[in-house]
Amino acid sequence: MRGGILWQKRKPLTTRNISSLVIDSLCDQGGEENIAVAAFYCDFLSQQEQTVNHIVGAILKQLVGRGDISKGLREAFEKAKREVGGRGPRLADLMGMLRTTIASLPKVFICIDALDECLPKCLPELLESLRDIVRECPSTRIFLTGRPHITEDIERYFTKAVVIPISPNTDDIRNYVKMRLDRDAEPEAMTDGLRADIVRVILERISDM
Amino acid sequence: MAQTSYSVSIGDRNIHSGNIIGSFNNTFNNSAEDAQIMRWLSPLEPNNRHHAVRNDRFDDVGDWLLETGELREWRGGEGAADKAVLFCSGNPGVGKTYLR
Numbered sequence: 001m002r003g004g005i006l007w008q009k010r011k012p013l014t015t016r017n018i019s020s021l022v023i024d025s026l027c028d029q030g031g032e033e034n035i036a037v038a039a040f041y042c043d044f045l046s047q048q049e050q051t052v053n054h055i056v057g058a059i060l061k062q063l064v065g066r067g068d069i070s071k072g073l074r075e076a077f078e079k080a081k082r083e084v085g086g087r088g089p090r091l092a093d094l095m096g097m098l099r100t101t102i103a104s105l106p107k108v109f110i111c112i113d114a115l116d117e118c119l120p121k122c123l124p125e126l127l128e129s130l131r132d133i134v135r136e137c138p139s140t141r142i143f144l145t146g147r148p149h150i151t152e153d154i155e156r157y158f159t160k161a162v163v164i165p166i167s168p169n170t171d172d173i174r175n176y177v178k179m180r181l182d183r184d185a186e187p188e189a190m191t192d193g194l195r196a197d198i199v200r201v202i203l204e205r206i207s208d209m
Numbered sequence: 210m211a212q213t214s215y216s217v218s219i220g221d222r223n224i225h226s227g228n229i230i231g232s233f234n235n236t237f238n239n240s241a242e243d244a245q246i247m248r249w250l251s252p253l254e255p256n257n258r259h260h261a262v263r264n265d266r267f268d269d270v271g272d273w274l275l276e277t278g279e280l281r282e283w284r285g286g287e288g289a290a291d292k293a294v295l296f297c298s299g300n301p302g303v304g305k306t307y308l309r
Contacts, residue, residue: 016301018274020262025275026284041258049253057251064250069243077246089250097250113262114301134293141283141293148298160291162279166299 015145015166016041019113022143026109035107038062042117050118052125056094059110063101070104073097095129102137115146115154123150127157134158177202 023039030037038059042050064073076097080087089097102108110130118126133140144154144161154161177199184190274280283295 014301015297015299016262018297020259021275022280023259024263038255039259040253040255041262043258046253054251054253058253058255061247061250062255065247069246074246077249080249094250117301130294138293141286141295143283143295143297145297145299145301147300151296151298154294154296158294158296161294161296162283162292164274164277164279164295164297166297 016113018166019111019143019145023111026111033107034105035109036063036105037109037111039111039113041113042115044117047117047119050122052122052129053088053091053094055112055118055122055126056091056098056129057089060094060098060101063098063105063108070100072100091125091129095132098133099136102133102140107139107141108137109141109143111143113145115144116150117146123153127153131157174199174203 019039019041023037026035026037029035039062040055040058042055064070076089076093080089110133112126112130115123115126130142134142142158146154148165151163155163181190181195181198279295283292286292
């Protein structure tokens with residue numbers, strides 16, 4: 001069931017596609033059973049603001065947003081507000097609040113898409129935070145996607161992680177690149193040789209990912 | 210950023226939560242504070258992102274993945290911390306992200 005099966009009707013099944021599918025499916029289930037789902041999409045274009053604190057905070061606030069804000073959380077906020085200029089919560093604070101929140105919920109799913117798109121310096125800290133959550137709240141389930149090169153990073157923190165490879169179909173990528181080249185705004189700058197090189201290099205790069 | 214929609218939904222929940230006694234004004238103040246707390250936890254709004262990704266999704270593709278043994282086992286697993294993590298490795302999209 002690997003590789004080509006992931007493609008139907010010439011439409012690509014990408015990890016981002018999968019993430020949103022899994023998230024929606026879990027949310028649908030959540031409507032019937034008592035489960036909570038928190039999702040996060042990492043993005044190259046938002047790297048600077050997607051710090052570990054902000055990501056963990058974003059997961060926390062989705063779980064918190066399901067019910068009433070706890071007294072402890074409210075107090076932590078009031079305390080931070082009183083400090084000069086106010087300050088954002090520290091990672092340790094966020095992790096404490098996340099643990100408490102998860103413990104109050106029957107079952108929690110955390111989904112993070114495109115982990116490799118967060119800042120490289122953030123990845124170890126983020127994975128460490130997730131590992132701590134799993135250790136302390138064993139009913140938590142974590143769904144991750146990312147380019148294959150971070151598989152080792154993930155296995156370093158989660159030795160028994162189940163890895164499902166999703167391969168792209170090169171024919172579709174070739175067609176897509178050719179379509180983009182046909183629509184190029186400066187066709188006079190293109191030669192047959194350059195065109196062939198562009199298609200070849202992009203396909204090579206993609207198969208390396 | 211479309212933070213307003215998130216704040217509104219939090220406010221709605223609070224109005225119905227029954228933990229606020231007092232005038233309509235009090236309710237309003239409290240949900241405004243709730244929104245403030247949410248922003249303090251993180252300025253990011255992943256819900257908006259999810260809606261955007263979902264709208265972009267290819268329909269009728271990948272449903273079978275939800276039925277695979279790996280996914281079902283991960284999803285249904287009870288209390289086994291070593292089976293907590295499922296990782297799908299691959300490319301996030303064909304073109305959109307890195308073929309700009």
